[in-house]
Amino acid sequence: MPERPILIAYDGSEDAKSAITSAGELLAPGPALVVTIWPAAERVVSTSAGPATYAPMFGEIDELERTNARASAEQGAALAREVGFDASPVVARSDRNVWRAILDLAAEHDARAIVVGSRGQGGLTNVLLGSVPGRVVHHADRPVLVVRAKRTS
Numbered sequence: 268m269p270e271r272p273i274l275i276a277y278d279g280s281e282d283a284k285s286a287i288t289s290a291g292e293l294l295a296p297g298p299a300l301v302v303t304i305w306p307a308a309e310r311v312v313s314t315s316a317g318p319a320t321y322a323p324m325f326g327e328i329d330e331l332e333r334t335n336a337r338a339s340a341e342q343g344a345a346l347a348r349e350v351g352f353d354a355s356p357v358v359a360r361s362d363r364n365v366w367r368a369i370l371d372l373a374a375e376h377d378a379r380a381i382v383v384g385s386r387g388q389g390g391l392t393n394v395l396l397g398s399v400p401g402r403v404v405h406h407a408d409r410p411v412l413v414v415r416a417k418r419t420s
Contacts, residue, residue, distance in 0.1 A: 272298040273352065274378035276369050276399070277343030279303075280410060282384025286414035290382045291350025293412065299352035300376055301343035304361045304368045305332035333358060366402035373409060381407060385415040 273294060277283045287301075307329070340356030347354035361368040371380050383400045404411050 270297045271371055271377050271379040272300045273382060274369070274373045274376060275299055275301045275343065275354075275382040276384075276403070277301045277303050278342060278384075279339045279342065280384055280386065281416040282386045282414065283343065284384075285375050285416040286382050286384040286412070287343060287412040289348045290412060291347070291352065292352060294380065294382075296351040297353060299344075299347050299354040300357045300372070300378070301340050301347050301354050302357045302359065302369065302372055303336040303340040303343065303363045304359050305329075305364045306365065307360055316378040327418070329360065333360065364399075364402070366399045366406070367376075369399070369403055370406055372405070377407060380410040380412060382412045385413050 275287055275290060277287070287372065290299075307325075336358040337356065340358050343388060344354040344356040359368050359372060369381065369383070372378075381403060383403055385400055386398070400411075400413050404413060
């Protein structure tokens, strides 16, 4: 039976990079999936004109976001390999919440743990809707490692 992977959520933020480094120090080496989630275009584009106005562009926006997510996941997987994981990049489109997509992927791959940075690139969205790491911790059915990047004062 193959070893269960660690699922590492990665968005390119300093906290996500620190999460990979800390996971390498704290967790046994083995397989890892470095996951970057991109939101569905119709969730990103919101104007008073309504989503139907931009519907023809959704495919192009999704393709651009998928390409960016792939580059980010590959960068994260390279970092994870540097700290000893047998890491593979994974990208996923989220029609719902990013935290839910992370949990769904963890369940799909039977991840032995989830690793997230304490703060990503969510900005104002996190303040208004709650953080992705907070939701992952609250709803996870497996161990979660949350790592905060060192802050310079």
